[in-house]
Amino acid sequence: MSAPYRNLLSLDDFERAACRHLPRPIFAYVSGGAEDNFALRGNRAAFDDYGFVPRVLTDVSKRSAATSLFGHEYAQPFGIAPMGIAALSAYRGDLVLARAARAANIPMVMSGSSLIRLEEVAKENPAAWFQAYLPGEPARIAALVDRVAQAGFGTLMVTVDVAVLPSRENNVRAGFTLPLRPSLGLAWDGISHPRWLLGTALRTLLGHGMPHFENSFAERGAPILARNVERDFSKRDHLNWTHLGQIRRQWKGRLVVKGIMSVEDTRIARGSGVDGIVVSNHGGRQLEGTVSPLRVLPAIAGEAADMTVMMDSGIRRGTHVLKALALGAKFVFVGRPFNYAASIGGEAGVRHAIGILAAEVDRDMALVGINALAEMGAERLMRLRFGDDP
Ligand SMILES: Cc1cc2nc3c(=O)[nH]c(=O)nc-3n(C[C@H](O)[C@H](O)[C@H](O)COP(=O)(O)O)c2cc1C
Numbered sequence: 001m002s003a004p005y006r007n008l009l010s011l012d013d014f015e016r017a018a019c020r021h022l023p024r025p026i027f028a029y030v031s032g033g034a035e036d037n038f039a040l041r042g043n044r045a046a047f048d049d050y051g052f053v054p055r056v057l058t059d060v061s062k063r064s065a066a067t068s069l070f071g072h073e074y075a076q077p078f079g080i081a082p083m084g085i086a087a088l089s090a091y092r093g094d095l096v097l098a099r100a101a102r103a104a105n106i107p108m109v110m111s112g113s114s115l116i117r118l119e120e121v122a123k124e125n126p127a128a129w130f131q132a133y134l135p136g137e138p139a140r141i142a143a144l145v146d147r148v149a150q151a152g153f154g155t156l157m158v159t160v161d162v163a164v165l166p167s168r169e170n171n172v173r174a175g176f177t178l179p180l181r182p183s184l185g186l187a188w189d190g191i192s193h194p195r196w197l198l199g200t201a202l203r204t205l206l207g208h209g210m211p212h213f214e215n216s217f218a219e220r221g222a223p224i225l226a227r228n229v230e231r232d233f234s235k236r237d238h239l240n241w242t243h244l245g246q247i248r249r250q251w252k253g254r255l256v257v258k259g260i261m262s263v264e265d266t267r268i269a270r271g272s273g274v275d276g277i278v279v280s281n282h283g284g285r286q287l288e289g290t291v292s293p294l295r296v297l298p299a300i301a302g303e304a305a306d307m308t309v310m311m312d313s314g315i316r317r318g319t320h321v322l323k324a325l326a327l328g329a330k331f332v333f334v335g336r337p338f339n340y341a342a343s344i345g346g347e348a349g350v351r352h353a354i355g356i357l358a359a360e361v362d363r364d365m366a367l368v369g370i371n372a373l374a375e376m377g378a379e380r381l382m383r384l385r386f387g388d389d390p
Contacts, residue, residue, distance in 0.1 A: 004345065005352050011316045011337035014353060018089075018340035022196055023189035026089050028174030030339050033284035034166040039292075040284030043314025046292035050323050050381045055369030063371040065361050069308065069331050070155060070254045070275065072127065075105040076358050077373055078321055080350075081283075081312050081333035082131035082157065082258075084113030085224070087211060090342035091200045092116065097342055098125035100350035104358070109157055109333070115211035115224070122151040129155040131258065133162060135217055136235040138246060143218035145250050154253045157278070158244065161259030163237045166286045179222075179229040196343070241268055248273045256310070259286075261296055266303040276308035283313050283335050294327060298378070301328025318360025322368060325376045 008014060019027050033040030067077040080101050086093030094116045101108030102125040109129040110121045121128055130153040134141055148156055171177070175185050190197045204211060213221030213232060222229045248255055257269050258278035269277050279300055281290040293313050301309050311324050312333035324332050334357065341353035365373070368380055 005349075008352060009356070011334070011353060011356060014337050014340035014344065014349075017344050021193065021344045022089055023186075023193045025171070025174050025176035025186065025189060026196075028171050029085075029168075029176045030083075030089055030336055030343075032168055032170045032174075033288070034168055034286060035170075035288035037170070037284065039281055039288055039290045040314075043281065043284055043292045043294075044316070046294040047314065047317075047320045047323055049294075049384055050327075051384055052319070052322075052368055053380055053382050054367055055380075058369040058371075060366040060369060060371055063362065063365045065358065065365065065373060067331060067373060069107070072107075074107060074331075076354075076361065077325060077330075078315070078332045078334055078357060078361075079107035080109060080338045081335035082109040082111035082159070083335055083339050084111045085115055085211075086111065086339060086342065087115040087204065088224070089200070089339055090346065091203055093339070093342050094121050095124050096347045097338060097350055098128050100338075100342075100347045100354060101125060102127065103347075103351060104354045106354060107155075110215075112159075112215050113213060114215050116214060118148065118153070118215045119151045122153055126152060127154075129153065129157055129256070130215075131157040131159055133159055133216065133233075134236065134239055134243060134247075136238070138243065140217055141243060141246060142250060144216075145247055147218045149251065149253070155256060156247070156251050156253060157256040157258050158247060159258045159282075160239075160244075161261075161280070161282050161286045163239070165233060167288070168285065178233075179225050179227060182225070200343075241272060244269075244272055244274070256308075260300065261290060261293065263296075263299050263303045266300045266307075270303070270305060270307050274307060276310060277304070278333065279309060279311045279329070280333075281313050294324060297324065297327045297329060318357060318362075318364040321357070321361050322364050322373075322376055323381060325373055326378050326381045328378075 065076050067074050080097050090096055094110055094114050098108050098121050109131050112132045130148045210223045212223045221232050254275045256276040257274050259280050260277040279293040279297055281293055293311050308330050310331040311329040315332050315334050321332055337353055338350055341349040
């Protein structure tokens, strides 16, 4: 292991390193959840409700974590979740994530709230997916979908748990607002984190100019310092399933809906011709107190029929990946740790993080006693009651 990564042994280690590397407001934006972080903590805690019941002497020498998803054979059952303004925490963040995902043959989902043009990311990684937040008006939705198709993306993920902006007061307390408001405090946060200031902020400004929201619409959006940024994000509360139907009629590629948490919405998504759903509470960043996706996964998987069920929120370990698969997910996504990895180590950092999780999945498969992830059924888990081991 090369020297800069000696202390990065698990995905959680990246959070500690990023906390030192990033200015406080930016770290707060990435790490925080809504309100009191109750949903955020719940995501992690849910995995502890299950223990493994391993099988032994099953000859696991031929094990493989390869996973086929939407006709593509990926190397792992996990991918990189869409994360907005990744180019603020990491230099050219979206491109870094796209390159690392391509090298590891895992999917990377580019966020629609991003500061690098989606066409650039598609060029860097033609297998990347694009995540859209829907603009408020049908004509603008159609224009955006058209642009994404023109760029060559094959999978469109529409995030639907964002009727209004969440309350992330912990971000505000840490000095993070959108638009970013220049202040003495912000300046000090930058100066006291010189590697980020020079390597990400100044390098971006000098090389690429003031970052704009590039992909919220078909046309270029506001710069991150602009007063009308907030307006660009709002006016979405009237959206409903007919807008999704509009996209389904227009979009010829795979359509994934992210942010499904109920069996009823699973049924509607299936009826709307959706190819896959991501069971997700947005990493605890939207509605405070939303249950962990892991808890609703079995019921949703039971309703999904031939729709592909994916999941995210709180996955940090290979054991978490296996638990999610056992409870009905076909695939999972990981958010924050890959963002931290891009911030502190660029593409090499993200590759290191992917490698850690891949090694854990491989080791855990062997110890659980399976050769293929399809063998990871619910019978290999035990639901723990309060006071049980582990
Ligand atoms: C910094 C950050 C930005 C995010 N931006 C988006 C986004 O633009 N679109 C989206 O659908 N989800 C977004 N999410 C949610 C992630 O896609 C994902 O659901 C969540 O991070 C998973 O939880 P985890 O971070 O615990 O792995 C964001 C998450 C983070 C941490």
